[in-house]
Amino acid sequence: MTKILFVEDEPNHIAIYKTKLEQESFGFVSAKTAEEAIPMIKVEKPDLIMLDLLLPGEQNGIDILAKLKKDPQTQNIPIIVFTNYDETEFREQASALGANDFVLKSDVIPSQMVAKIRQILEQTAQ
Numbered sequence: 001m002t003k004i005l006f007v008e009d010e011p012n013h014i015a016i017y018k019t020k021l022e023q024e025s026f027g028f029v030s031a032k033t034a035e036e037a038i039p040m041i042k043v044e045k046p047d048l049i050m051l052d053l054l055l056p057g058e059q060n061g062i063d064i065l066a067k068l069k070k071d072p073q074t075q076n077i078p079i080i081v082f083t084n085y086d087e088t089e090f091r092e093q094a095s096a097l098g099a100n101d102f103v104l105k106s107d108v109i110p111s112q113m114v115a116k117i118r119q120i121l122e123q124t125a126q
Helices: 010-025 032-043 061-070 088-097 110-125
Strands: 005-006 027-031 049-051 079-083 101-104
Touching: 005 010, 005 032, 005 110, 010 027, 010 110, 027 032, 032 061, 049 110, 061 079, 061 088, 079 088, 079 110, 088 101, 101 110
Parallel strands: 005 027, 005 049, 049 079, 079 101
Antiparallel strands: none
16 A cells, blocks of 8 residues: 655644545555654655645754655655745755655645645656
């Protein structure tokens, strides 16, 4: 089963995407902070990560992205930055660090996000 890790601190977003992804036969795990996400990624070995930028704690999504792309164990995991924070600087930083996509939460509904996840998984499998 393809596993998605959603790094998100908003309980409503977690619940919505957990339901939708499980309906679409994806495995689903979530983390609310960078400090929770990094060790979870090593244990759970997700096939794709949906990553919010604004997270509680000392590290944000950009920090997580940078760490994951530098680590040989995690550098090939596809990452979709999935945020409401639409700043050009963050978009450019995410792209430079190796994010596969940058999606604004307000621009997609869950079924569109599932299609995007499938597309990226297909592209990265080749």
